[in-house]
Structures are given as structure tokens and as C-alpha cells.
Amino acid sequence: MKKEDVPQDLSSLGKITKEVCYATDPSGKYTTELSRGWDIKITALDAAWDDIKDRITLAAEKCANNQASPILYFMERGLMDIGIVSAYTGFWKWQVKRHLKPSVFKKLSDKKLQRYAGVFNVSIPELKTMTLHED
Amino acid sequence: MKIDFEHLQAAHCETGVTRNLLKYAGVEQITEPLAFGIGAGLFFVYIPILKINNGPVIAFRTQPGLIFKRTCQALGIPVIRKKFNTKEQAGLVLKECLDRGQPVGCQVGVYYLSYFPKEYRFHFNAHNLVVYGREQNHDEDHYLISDPIMEKPTVLTAYELERVRFARGALAPRGQLYYPEQNSIISDDRMRKAIRSGIEKNIRNMLHIPGPIAGVKGIRYTGRKIKKWRDKLGLKKAGLYLAQMVRMQEEIGTGGGGFRYIYAAFLQEAQAWHPDDRLLEISNMFTRSGDSWREAAIQAAGIYKGRIGSQQDFDVIGDQLVEIAGLEKQAFEALSKIKWHP
Numbered sequence: 001m002k003k004e005d006v007p008q009d010l011s012s013l014g015k016i017t018k019e020v021c022y023a024t025d026p027s028g029k030y031t032t033e034l035s036r037g038w039d040i041k042i043t044a045l046d047a048a049w050d051d052i053k054d055r056i057t058l059a060a061e062k063c064a065n066n067q068a069s070p071i072l073y074f075m076e077r078g079l080m081d082i083g084i085v086s087a088y089t090g091f092w093k094w095q096v097k098r099h100l101k102p103s104v105f106k107k108l109s110d111k112k113l114q115r116y117a118g119v120f121n122v123s124i125p126e127l128k129t130m131t132l133h134e135d
Numbered sequence: 136m137k138i139d140f141e142h143l144q145a146a147h148c149e150t151g152v153t154r155n156l157l158k159y160a161g162v163e164q165i166t167e168p169l170a171f172g173i174g175a176g177l178f179f180v181y182i183p184i185l186k187i188n189n190g191p192v193i194a195f196r197t198q199p200g201l202i203f204k205r206t207c208q209a210l211g212i213p214v215i216r217k218k219f220n221t222k223e224q225a226g227l228v229l230k231e232c233l234d235r236g237q238p239v240g241c242q243v244g245v246y247y248l249s250y251f252p253k254e255y256r257f258h259f260n261a262h263n264l265v266v267y268g269r270e271q272n273h274d275e276d277h278y279l280i281s282d283p284i285m286e287k288p289t290v291l292t293a294y295e296l297e298r299v300r301f302a303r304g305a306l307a308p309r310g311q312l313y314y315p316e317q318n319s320i321i322s323d324d325r326m327r328k329a330i331r332s333g334i335e336k337n338i339r340n341m342l343h344i345p346g347p348i349a350g351v352k353g354i355r356y357t358g359r360k361i362k363k364w365r366d367k368l369g370l371k372k373a374g375l376y377l378a379q380m381v382r383m384q385e386e387i388g389t390g391g392g393g394f395r396y397i398y399a400a401f402l403q404e405a406q407a408w409h410p411d412d413r414l415l416e417i418s419n420m421f422t423r424s425g426d427s428w429r430e431a432a433i434q435a436a437g438i439y440k441g442r443i444g445s446q447q448d449f450d451v452i453g454d455q456l457v458e459i460a461g462l463e464k465q466a467f468e469a470l471s472k473i474k475w476h477p
Binding site: 001 | 250286307433436
């Protein structure tokens with residue numbers, strides 16, 4: 001890639017910092033050039049976020065229909081999967097999977113709920129009702 | 136206390152940290168492309184049975200941590216590396232290092248990294264930065280951070296730093312910190328040998344790893360798989376998979392073209408140490424490869440933007456990757472034919 005061809009499409013990262021790209025000068029020698037972003041990557045990231053938003057909406061619907069516990073909703077909202085929830089809460093993966101069932105979730109002690117609430121950065125009532133005070 | 140540490144921006148976090156720490160340790164010759172090449176950073180692997188962020192695991196670089204390790208090893212510089220079981224211990228050792236004037240590299244998670252834009256904060260735990268000072272501010276410790284991705288140095292509170300050092304999940308850093316031994320003066324001869332061994336290691340990794348998923352064979356394999364994604368996954372999911380591939384290839388920290396441009400820059404620099412013009416020719420091949428990766432990304436973007444999406448459009452990307460595999464195979468074979476004089 002030639003230096004003058006380094007894209008300069010403003011990304012959300014570009015507002016905070018430009019990034020270093022390696023490109024060639026007119027004599028063909030490599031040098032670095034700062035880039036504000038590239039449309040192709042911006043839309044790739046947008047696609048990822050659209051998918052995340054869909055997953056959160058789907059999770060909220062499942063919780064409302066009693067097909068999943070609120071943990072699914074907060075897991076998707078925190079961009080986590082079962083492995084990450086397990087690593088942060090200290091529960092085993094199979095336990096997290098069980099806690100995703102509404103019937104099991106209802107019987108969880110406050111002590112266990114607090115472990116989830118702490119990781120998701122919400123209170124226990126917020127965890128149970130999924131009503132959030134947006135930050 | 137603040138250490139007189141030069142913050143230099145880099146394309147890639149680990150090579151940036153490696154260069155900046157080695158410079159501080161006394162290795163004057165080191166540059167980012169040299170760190171990348173000596174550390175045999177160029178790679179390709181697609182692991183179909185693993186998922187990350189609900190998408191495929193595709194890497195264009197070698198495993199996190201290896202570049203620093205290999206570069207120091209090749210230069211014969213001892214490395215101090217520590218992991219911790221408790222946060223207290225991790226905090227204490229960090230303070231101790233800073234108090235005696237030693238800047239340290241830290242592996243951190245990105246999800247809680249406060250100075251990154253929210254859109255980029257996923258649960259990715261193999262980011263690297265340098266801590267080079269500590270200041271008391273309103274009763275709270277603030278740490279001075281040189282993150283090579285950022286144009287300017289930044290600051291994290293003690294709590295924020297602890298949180299990213301103890302991010303959990305895959306590749307959990309467990310407070311890991313590392314630095315090369317101070318006063319490491321490297322002779323030009325040693326440098327030449329390190330460059331050669333880095334290239335040789337990279338040839339092995341790209342051409343001779345058994346199985347279909349790694350190296351140039353992995354690129355060809357991925358190209359063939361992509362052609363089947365549309366039928367297998369449906370258009371929407373296939374588009375998301377392609378978006379993830381493009382992010383791994385181009386997103387912050389690659390220098391563009393899935394690290395192929397940094398490697399081309401490395402080969403140009405290598406030619407200054409080993410005057411053999413074939414290195415320049417092979418460097419051009421990697422530039423072409425980087426360009427082709429970016430063309431494939433543009434084609435992929437057409438799909439995840441919803442502008443195109445026929446089977447033929449997927450076939451085009453697949454064929455582009457197969458072609459790239461051929462080009463990189465040729466380039467590494469040419470590298471393996473170079474006769475090194477010491």
C-alpha cells in the first residue's frame with residue numbers, strides 16, 4: 001500500500017487516537033503513516049455491534065417469555081459467553097448453564113445472586129427484574 | 136515517581152511494547168518491524184472448532200506473548216516475567232519495579248480499559264502496555280501508561296489498572312508483568328544472527344506445520360471453507376463471520392493487511408543488515424500479499440454491508456485467499472533459498 005492510499009475514514013477510535021499503518025513512500029521504501037480509520041473496518045465493527053444488539057433483544061424476549069433467566073440477558077449485554085461468566089463469577093460452566101433456567105434461577109440464594117450481580121455491576125433487585133437505571 | 140521512558144506509538148501492541156522496552160534496556164538498533172520479524176510474528180491459523188465473540192477464530196499473527204519472548208531470546212537478553220495469585224502481590228511487585236526505575240510490560244484485558252472507545256472493548260485479554268510511573272493524586276495512586284496503540288501516554292487509577300491486569304476468561308493475564316534485563320547492549324553481529332533466525336523460524340511456521348489449518352495451507356483451507364459458508368451458515372451469519380475475519384486482519388494493531396505490511400517493512404530493514412537484493416524482491420511480494428488481503432476485505436465488506444451476497448461473491452473471496460496462499464508460499468520458499476553469510 002502506498003502512503004497516499006492509507007485510508008482516512010474517521011472511526012470512533014480515530015476520534016481518540018490515530019493508528020499507525022505501514023506503507024511505502026514514492027521510492028518504494030517502507031515508512032509509517034497515521035490513519036483515522038478505514039470504512040471497511042468501521043462497517044465490520046458495526047456489523048458485530050448490530051449482531052450484539054440483536055442478541056440482547058432476543059435474550060430480553062426469552063427472559064420475558066420465561067424461556068431463560070435474566071442471567072442470559074446480562075451475559076449478552078456484557079458481551080460475555082458462558083465461559084467468561086464462569087471465569088468472573090467463579091461458578092462452574094455447568095452451574096452457569098443451570099442458572100440460565102428460570103426455574104433454577106428463582107431458587108438461587110442471595111449469596112449466589114450477589115456473585116452475578118457484582119460481575120454484571122447491578123443490584124440484586126435489578127438482576128431479578130431486569131429494570132436498569134441506564135448509565 | 137516517573138521514569139524517563141520514551142513513549143513511541145506503534146502499529147501493534149506487543150511489538151510496540153517489545154521495541155519500547157528493549158530500547159529502554161539499551162538495544163538501540165531495535166525497531167517495530169525488526170521486533171516483529173525477529174519474533175517470527177507473521178502467521179495464519181483458522182481454528183474451526185473454537186469460537187470467539189460468536190465468530191470464527193482466525194489469527195494473522197503468532198500466539199500472544201511469543202513475539203516478546205522470541206525476540207529477547209534471539210538477542211540473548213534475559214527476561215523477567217511474573218504471574219500472580221493475588222492482586223495485592225501483583226500491585227506490590229509493580230510498585231517495587233517502578234520504585235527502582237524499571238518500566239514494566241503488562242498483559243491486560245481490553246474490556247475494562249477505560250481510555251479505549253466503548254466500541255472496541257471486547258473481552259480480549261492479550262493487550263499489552265507499559266507502566267512507567269506512579270503518582271499520588273487525591274489520595275489515590277495513578278499509574279502512567281504507555282500504550283503503544285495510543286498517540287499519547289495515558290493514565291489509569293490503581294483500581295482501573297488492577298481490574299485490567301486481572302481480567303478473566305481466555306488468556307487471563309493473572310497480573311502478568313515482564314521486562315528485559317537492563318543494560319543489554321547488542322552487537323551488530325548478534326542482530327544479524329537474530330534476524331536470520333527470526334526469518335528461519337517464520338519459514339517453518341508458515342510452510343511446515345503439519346495439518347491443514349496453519350500457515351499458508353491454513354489460508355488455502357480458509358478460502359475453501361468460505362465458499363461453503365453461505366450454504367452452511369446462511370447469508371447473515373456468513374456475513375458476520377467475514378466481518379470478524381476482516382476485524383482480525385485490519386483492526387487496531389495489525390499495521391494493515393493482516394500484518395503483511397509490517398513483515399514487508401521488516402524484510403526491507405533486514406536487507407540493510409544482510410545486503411541481499413532478493414530480500415527486497417520478497418518484501419515486494421509481501422506488499423502484494425497485504426494488498427490482496429485488503430482487496431479480499433473490500434469484497435467481504437460488500438457482503439456484510441448487504442450490497443452483494445450471491446454464491447459467486449463468496450467464491451470470489453475464496454479464490455482470492457487461495458491465490459494469497461500461493462503467493463505467500465512462493466515468498467517463503469524464496470526466503471528459504473537465501474544463502475546467509477553469518
